[in-house]
Amino acid sequence: MIAVAAVLATAVGGVVTQSAGAPATVQATPLQERLDSLLNDSRYNGSQVALVVRDATTGETLYDRNGGTRMLPASNTKLFSSTAAMDVLGPSYRFHTDVLATGPVQRGALLGSLYLKGYGDPTALESDYVALAKQLAESGVQRVVGDLVADDTYFDAVRLGDSWAWDDEPFYYSAQISALTLAPNTDYDSGTAIVESRPGATAGAPVQLALVPANGVLKLVNTAKTGAAGSANTLSIEREHGTNIVRVTGSVPLGASVGQEWVTVWEPELYAADVFKRALAAQGISVVGNVKAAASPAAARVLARDESMTVGELMNPFLKLSNNMHAETLVKAMGAVAEASGTWPAGLGVVSDYAQSVGVDSSTIRLSDGSGLSRKVNVTADSITDLLIGVQKEPWWQQWYDALPIAGNPQRFIGGTLRSRMANTPAANNLHGKTGSLTGVTSLSGYVTTADGRELVFSMISNNYLVSPRSIEDAVGVTLASWPNQTATAFKTTTETACELDWDKAC
Known part of the structure; x- marks a missing residue:
């Protein structure tokens, strides 16, 4: 503890004093005192909080409370899955959806079944299936003398993540993960x-x-x-x-x-096939057989293809709106690409390996899904700040950083889940961070620039509270953004927030 205290004192100007033959003691810095006063809140009685603040350039630790303690991070888990996807898949990677067949086309009739195969596109819209139907019509197909077969075998058949709650299943933030799916609008809530x-x-x-x-x-x-x-x-x-x-x-x-x-939707591949069949009918293409799910033959030829936006472009709706389905699709896609296995275990292994490569001690954390909906995920504030510092060297970092929610910016696809938080403070249009929320969990981690231009990374995770401490997160963000101007740090730590859940569409 003496060594850690000395580092803290050196980093932010604390004074180390030591009498002859006595252990060193540290005089807390004003920043430490301010953060301590925020965290010494009655809402943390019987609950837990971790906060780590570090210099983004040097990595020096400026504040550490429980930084090595494993905590439930909720959607801060997406920091791990999103950065791994940018590295493993790459920012230019595109998902695709194919229309295939084995039979010949004679006088406008496809003799045999038509296959709709998905490769994980979480952004596929009805308009994309309409575009596929138009391609097929332009190729001369007018009738399918066979079935319409939905093929989502690029991923495994496990639809829901580890320990996801049964009572969350009807709600959009807990949709089934399928390689062939559909979103109803440009929030891209697939499934x-x-x-x-x-x-x-x-x-x-x-x-x-x-x-x-x-x-x-x-x-x-x-x-x-x-x-x-x-x-x-x-x-x-x-x-x-x-x-x-x-x-x-x-x-x-x-x-x-x-x-x-x-x-x-239960079994979203059949939902996608149904919407595609309607698009075929609108193009004058009839299907004689039924809609069913099966694997397409290896020898099937591609008749039409639709491609998604790039993974780099996907980061914006993914991170701004904290989209759980994007996280899980990316995890399974990483498993399919890197390990030829479109499963959670394979993909999470890839995510863990990437985190290790940028300085995270992956042996001290547990990743059970890509979104943080699982209550088995355990990470530390230390591991998150290690990740935030390590990824700054990546060639894609700026695009990823820009996709993080920005405090106090009211535009939905800029401010994201932080758009109603820290408005009209030094943190507004300054702090870029990832939010997280589950019952009894709130988290905020990211980047902020101080009043004198110092770049910081921070991670704050709160667990097992009864009254939300989310406003304390905001007060921490404002404190860091306004430091060292202490008079600018007065930020009311209320027990109410305008928008408590990341996944509330009204937020």
């Missing part, structure tokens, strides 16, 4: 559809519902009614476990605006 709701024309009338995109896989069971104008909106939309039945209950007040609720 989900949107249920749009509108009040009826009169009180008592059924609530009007629509699926985006239109599909025949999800089955809406609607008992929701239109309430009187000004009444409470009690609408509930939830998919039943193990099925694609979505039950819609409750009430929507007369005159209410259009509502949107994301729901996950």
